[in-house]
Amino acid sequence: MNTQQIGRAGELLVQYKLLKYGIDSSALTTDSGIDLVAYSPKGKVALTIQVKANEKAKPSGGAGSSALDWWLREDSPAKLVALVCLEQNAVWLFTHEEFSEVAQQKSSGRLHFYMYLSDDVKTQKKALKSQFNEFLLENRVSKLL
Secondary structure, three states, X not given: OOHHHHHHXXXXXXXXXXXXXXXXXXXXXXXXXXXXXXXXXXXXXXXXXXXXXXXXXXXXXXXXXXXXXXXXXOOOOOOXXXXXXXXXXXXXXXXXHHHXXXXXXXXXXXXXXXXXXXXXXXXXXXXEHHHHHHHEHHHHHHXXX
C-alpha cells in the first residue's frame, strides 16, 4: 500500500471501531489537520480527530527492536489523536494534550511518539506498547465520547 492508502485505511478502521460503539463519524474532504469528526449521541458532543496510521511495525533505528511510531504537528487543530497499526487492527486514542505529554521527542514544531512491541526492550522513557493499553480505543471511547 502507498502512504495515502495506509492513511485512508487507518481512518476507516477508526470509523469502524467508533461505529461499533454507536458513535457516528465522518471524514473531511481536505487535509486541514483534522481527518474525522465524530459525534456521540450519548454524550451529545462532537469531537475532531487527527488519524495517524502505520501499516506495520518496523525495526527502530533501522535494525533495532520492532516499534511503531507517529509524528504530529504541535499545532494540530484536532482535539483527539488516533494512532493506528493496521497489521494489529489496533487504535490508540489520545487527547492532543495527552499526546504532547507522552511524545518522547519534540523538535521543530513536531511531536514524535513511538512504542516498542516487546516488553523486553530497555528504555528510560515510557515507550513499551503494554504501557499504553489504557489508551486503546476500546478502553477510552466511553470516557472521551
